[in-house]
Amino acid sequence: MMNQLIDKIKKQNSPIVVGLDPKLNFVPSFIKEKAFKAYGKTNEGVAEAFYQFNKDIIDHIYDEVPAVKPQIAMYEQYGIEGIIAYQKTVNYAKEKGLVVIGDIKRGDISSTAEAYAIGHLGQSNIEGNKERAFKNDFITINPYMGYDTIKPFLDVCKEESKGLFILVKTSNPSSGDFQDLKVGDNYLYEQVAMKVDEWGREHMGQDYSYVGAVVGATYPEVGKKLRKLMPKTYFLVPGYGAQGGKAEDMANYFNEDGLGAIINSSRGVIAAYQKDSYQQFKEEDFALASRQAVLDMKKDLSNAL
Numbered sequence: 001m002m003n004q005l006i007d008k009i010k011k012q013n014s015p016i017v018v019g020l021d022p023k024l025n026f027v028p029s030f031i032k033e034k035a036f037k038a039y040g041k042t043n044e045g046v047a048e049a050f051y052q053f054n055k056d057i058i059d060h061i062y063d064e065v066p067a068v069k070p071q072i073a074m075y076e077q078y079g080i081e082g083i084i085a086y087q088k089t090v091n092y093a094k095e096k097g098l099v100v101i102g103d104i105k106r107g108d109i110s111s112t113a114e115a116y117a118i119g120h121l122g123q124s125n126i127e128g129n130k131e132r133a134f135k136n137d138f139i140t141i142n143p144y145m146g147y148d149t150i151k152p153f154l155d156v157c158k159e160e161s162k163g164l165f166i167l168v169k170t171s172n173p174s175s176g177d178f179q180d181l182k183v184g185d186n187y188l189y190e191q192v193a194m195k196v197d198e199w200g201r202e203h204m205g206q207d208y209s210y211v212g213a214v215v216g217a218t219y220p221e222v223g224k225k226l227r228k229l230m231p232k233t234y235f236l237v238p239g240y241g242a243q244g245g246k247a248e249d250m251a252n253y254f255n256e257d258g259l260g261a262i263i264n265s266s267r268g269v270i271a272a273y274q275k276d277s278y279q280q281f282k283e284e285d286f287a288l289a290s291r292q293a294v295l296d297m298k299k300d301l302s303n304a305l
């Protein structure tokens, strides 16, 4: 799957992933009204609104970006109905040929990790009948609990040709609370990076491993260090745009082959029509504004790289 992702990035010249992180106040009123009329102001109503919102955005961006990253929390807060909207979104993105990174950030003891891995990347075996719950190509995971909690994900990835992005240095303001602690001569994020590099070398695609790393856009000096520590690791880089990450800092995250990183923007793309800089788009044209935001991001990155 990493090979497919890289092929798409090259073909579209677009190291970009759009985060499908819907919020009710991002959804245009004409979509909300229709959904609420059919299902009321209920979880089901929101789920329908989110799905229609995502679908329109996907239709307007799938030819310009290789991947989308639905953040499951946005859907989960609306219960089963929300999860169904997540699942439908993943399915629709797959139908449109997009690579899907399920942003689920799981991490638990190995028996539980196995269940997460099967549910989100693999197939369950129901007395001989194989069932797939979610069609993600990649998921995000949290490595805090150590190798035995990662292994079930690696096994399913190998079997199913899927991939992972493991949190190494996150974009949030407090990411240093633990990640920047010194462990011997290294920072904790460096220790984690060395492990991700080691695990990845046993799980190689062509030039890159299908065990990737999450490296936030908001700490470019760290990004530069981590690039050297994990040369074969693809980086998922969130934090561009809404969290302050700048295109000119993104060069640090790429290798000399021009590959090695995929930059995420969620709010900056899906809620573009609400920003002053996209005032020319009416609410009904929210998805066209998202497309324009992707094209602008593409230009911004290619000027800087």
Ligand SMILES: O=C(O)c1cc(=O)[nH]c(=O)n1[C@@H]1O[C@H](COP(=O)(O)O)[C@@H](O)[C@H]1O
Pocket (backbone or CB within 6 Å): 019, 021, 071, 103, 140, 169, 170, 171, 172, 214, 215, 216, 238, 239, 240, 241, 242, 243, 264, 265, 266, 267, 268
């Ligand atoms: O794993 C992630 O995607 C992630 C890691 C990280 O360090 N920081 C981070 O913001 N994210 C996710 O990336 C997205 C960022 O959204 P925007 O700030 O709106 O572009 C959200 O879905 C976050 O959950």
